[in-house]
Amino acid sequence: MSSSWVLEAEGISSGYAGLKVVDGVSLRLGRGEVLVVLGPNGSGKSTLLKALFGLLPLMEGRLRLMGRWLEKPEPEGMVRMGVGYVPQVDNVFPSLTVRENLEMGAFGVRDWRRRMKNVIELFPELQKKLDLPALNLSGGERQMLALARALMAQPEVLLLDEPSAGLAPGMVKRVMGRIEEVRKTGVAVLLVEQNVRSALQIADRGFIMAGGRKVFEGTPEEILSHRDMGRIYFGMRG
């Protein structure tokens, strides 16, 4: 049976050393859609993203990518199948130049230079910095590079872990703007964020996590007007 969803997760549970951090979360992500995952610190958002990308083992549940059920997701396979992942921190190779970082994003691809030209059109601020080590970039530029590196693999799905973390408000706006532009190219984006208002401005749908579980799902308007938002963010179950 064909599916219009590019990524589907059913009852995903995952965690570290046998400890369940994400508990029975299901989600669906369509082409060109931005689905935002919100929740307080420690609610399991980043763990969910790592489990979906295969960086952590699935304790329960199953995953479907582009209509194919996956037995055991692992990062190399996920990249080959069109999933890009941008971690919250340490998301560039600091000793490599910007150009080399982009090349690594399309490892083994012969025409990576053509892809780089396309990606640079989306992130023109990187053009002048191509020969600089990533170590010399500002926080915002590194986030741009991390996004650009992930796009070099021409993913169908992008998993982004708090791309606005630690950025000044102006830079947050620019980063969110780029994610919006990426989405317009048809890429599905699963965005984990702490910055609720900025994230919801570009989201089609979202859900809130608390204690490793999904506690509310809805449109940005529904989430913003949800009466228990405050309580959830102070660590209490809604």
Added chain:
Amino acid sequence: MADVAQLAANILITGSLYVLMAVGLTMVYRIMRFANFAHAELITLGAYTAYSLNQLGFSIYIALPFAFTASALLAVSLERMVFMPIRDRGGDVISLMIASIGAGMVVRHLLQQVYSARVLTYNIPLVSYELLGARVSQTQLVIVLLGILSILLFHLLLTGTTLGRAMRATSDNPGLARASGIPVHRVMLLTWVLGGGIAGMAGVLRAADTRLVPTLGWEVLLPVFAVVLLGGIGSFYGAVAAAYLLAAAENVGVLVLSSLGISTGYRYAISFVILILVLLFRPHGIAGSRLGGERE
């Protein structure tokens, strides 16, 4: 003037040998993040492989690729049979380091069982050349040429090839490299092959320049570690600079010690005094950064 030329030649010879021995150790550290003490036995195995072939009538220069292969195979075997299982079971760098000391001892004693603990020498023609006022043997000339060639080839590999850039990316952040689709396991395997193989070739040249005993690699491991630390752990370019710097300190030191009537057996002590001073004032070494690598 001839003394200065000889001193310069000696520095070049010692430095080149240190480069060949240290490059593998620093590469493995850079990617695997642990100090591999079994590197000493990779050096020694290469030397004994060449000895076996030399006994069969082959030149030690023809034996060099075989020494490379034998030591590369040992390096890969140690990774697959010892280090990888320890890492997979959550072992930390201390566990890996101790395991490498143990694995090295096993290999060293196996070599001693096969070849005995006797001092062995290669059957090589004693040819020497007069170059710019310095007298150098054929082996020493090969050491310098191979040292310089390895520096150039590694520079080209790390900066001029996708694979080399993938090696640098993996050393920067193995997790991100994996998430970028870089075949991290293949990159690690290649690192062991190159690092082990070059150590094996260095062992042949060291044995040809001195003599062959089962502790050949172990004897030079401390100065080789000094080169790696001085250069900045995990830094290829730092290791190259440190190799020649340490060689200069040792060779000048030997002259000073001789003129003072002190035993030249203290030559390694000079290197370590310099090493301690550098680490006191620049703990990350010459070219190392807090990343554990360098910025190429």
